[in-house]
Amino acid sequence: MDKENTGRVLMKKYEVGRLLGKGTFAKVYYARNMMTSQSVAIKVIDKEKVLKVGMIDQIKREISVMRLVKHPNVVQLYEVMATRSKIYFVLEYVRGGELFNKVTKGRLKEDVARKYFQQLISAVDFCHSRGVYHRDLKPENLLLDDNGNLKISDFGLSALAESKKPDGLLHTTCGTPAYVAPEVISRKGYDGAKADIWSCGVILYVLLTGYLPFQCPNLIDMYRKISKADFRCPSWFPSDVRRLLFRILDPNPSSRIPISNIMEYPWFKRGFDDKLFKKKAKQKIDAGEVVFDSDDNDTVMAGQEMGKLAILNAFDIISFSARFDLSGLFEEADHKREAIFTSDLPASAIISKLEETAKGLQLKVKKNDHGTLKMEGLNISERGILAIDAEVFEVSPTVHLVEIKKIEGDALEYEKLWKDGIRPALEGIGCAWGMSK
Numbered sequence: 001m002d003k004e005n006t007g008r009v010l011m012k013k014y015e016v017g018r019l020l021g022k023g024t025f026a027k028v029y030y031a032r033n034m035m036t037s038q039s040v041a042i043k044v045i046d047k048e049k050v051l052k053v054g055m056i057d058q059i060k061r062e063i064s065v066m067r068l069v070k071h072p073n074v075v076q077l078y079e080v081m082a083t084r085s086k087i088y089f090v091l092e093y094v095r096g097g098e099l100f101n102k103v104t105k106g107r108l109k110e111d112v113a114r115k116y117f118q119q120l121i122s123a124v125d126f127c128h129s130r131g132v133y134h135r136d137l138k139p140e141n142l143l144l145d146d147n148g149n150l151k152i153s154d155f156g157l158s159a160l161a162e163s164k165k166p167d168g169l170l171h172t173t174c175g176t177p178a179y180v181a182p183e184v185i186s187r188k189g190y191d192g193a194k195a196d197i198w199s200c201g202v203i204l205y206v207l208l209t210g211y212l213p214f215q216c217p218n219l220i221d222m223y224r225k226i227s228k229a230d231f232r233c234p235s236w237f238p239s240d241v242r243r244l245l246f247r248i249l250d251p252n253p254s255s256r257i258p259i260s261n262i263m264e265y266p267w268f269k270r271g272f273d274d275k276l277f278k279k280k281a282k283q284k285i286d287a288g289e290v291v292f293d294s295d296d297n298d299t300v301m302a303g304q305e306m307g308k309l310a311i312l313n314a315f316d317i318i319s320f321s322a323r324f325d326l327s328g329l330f331e332e333a334d335h336k337r338e339a340i341f342t343s344d345l346p347a348s349a350i351i352s353k354l355e356e357t358a359k360g361l362q363l364k365v366k367k368n369d370h371g372t373l374k375m376e377g378l379n380i381s382e383r384g385i386l387a388i389d390a391e392v393f394e395v396s397p398t399v400h401l402v403e404i405k406k407i408e409g410d411a412l413e414y415e416k417l418w419k420d421g422i423r424p425a426l427e428g429i430g431c432a433w434g435m436s437k
């Protein structure tokens with residue numbers, strides 16, 4: 001989709017408008033949902049480029065999680081669509097432009113900078129708690145809404161941007177390494193949470209001063225400065241913020257301050273209503289839709305069929321449609337029912353709970369070592385024996401994603417078993433649910 005696509009209708013649902021911006025691997029367009037008139041932003045990604053990325057599983061899990069969680073300071077992912085050659089992420093439209101357009105006009109007042117920093121940290125903390133790391137926090141990813149609130153874009157998608165640069169040189173395509181943690185530059189392999197915290201420190205510095213902490217005419221000198229955290233705070237910097245910055249911009253990731261401690265700093269806490277954030281950041285319990293197209297000509301699925309595909313995410317679609325035979329997928333969707341949820345229990349506890357639930361429902365259980373569980377009914381119906389697969393994926397050590405789907409058997413029998421047996425039994429262990437209709 002390019003300039004000439006402005007005015008084009010996508011999936012009979014979105015009227016595509018002007019180009020809003022170009023990212024490292026995508027173009028972002030304004031669009032309007034023709035049924036609801038809601039404004040959205042559509043990020044268009046070239047599928048070829050994504051297929052070359054070797055991190056499909058990780059990205060897939062991150063997107064699944066992002067579709068299940070919601071935070072007021074994270075740009076929401078509404079829907080994922082795909083054609084043979086493109087993937088479309090339908091996102092919350094954020095009207096106020098980039099935060100850094102404000103900073104280029106000069107430094108912000110301390111209270112204003114603190115407000116943005118609180119919103120940034122709150123959102124980053126929330127995503128980390130769900131096992132999603134940004135890894136590429138930088139000015140272009142900080143947008144402002146109509147009410148002047150910060151919205152981080154690309155959470156859960158940035159693994160794509162990053163993996164496009166496997167040498168770790170995040171700067172080559174995004175212009176500057178200035179926000180990148182020293183351990184990322186030195187390619188040691190790094191902890192995504194710690195790297196994000198570093199970037200938040202650089203952002204805080206920029207908000208307060210209007211310029212970068214590590215700025216050099218050449219990259220080698222800049223790397224040198226970053227690796228030693230060689231920066232200076234101007235003399236007018238309040239001492240409490242100076243202390244906090246030195247704890248965040250610690251070149252050693254293992255002694256770098258964790259987010260929980262940043263939130264304990266009196267400077268950070270001033271005017272920060274933790275409860276408000278927690279309340280607003282309630283988890284989203286809905287399906288989210290995934291729609292895909294048989295080719296670039298926008299042949300659209302009927303509404304009912306779309307619902308059945310709801311749980312597929314962009315990367316399922318890529319892996320299926322790479323074979324260019326989409327018809328099989330539609331048929332399969334007919335007798336396929338899936339549910340997905342996240343849990344903060346350890347994988348072993350989730351598996352035990354699934355096993356116990358299955359046994360309680362008189363299902364035969366087969367377990368293997370890779371976090372999968374097969375359940376089978378005892379009765380043979382016209383459609384054969386009911387077979388259900390459950391799979392547990394680790395998103396992070398504290399967050400797991402569980403997928404449950406019917407493989408064979410009667411749809412009605414499954415629906416009843418699901419509604420009256422499986423779902424209520426698992427209610428207590430699921431943090432966020434999404435399911436096909």
Ligand code: AMP
Nearest residue numbers: 020021022023028041091092093094140
């Ligand atoms: P990105 O690929 O996310 O870096 O996006 C490139 C540019 O598109 C951003 O710098 C913004 O100017 C614009 N943009 C991205 N996402 C949105 C959005 N959800 N709403 C409005 N503008 C956006």
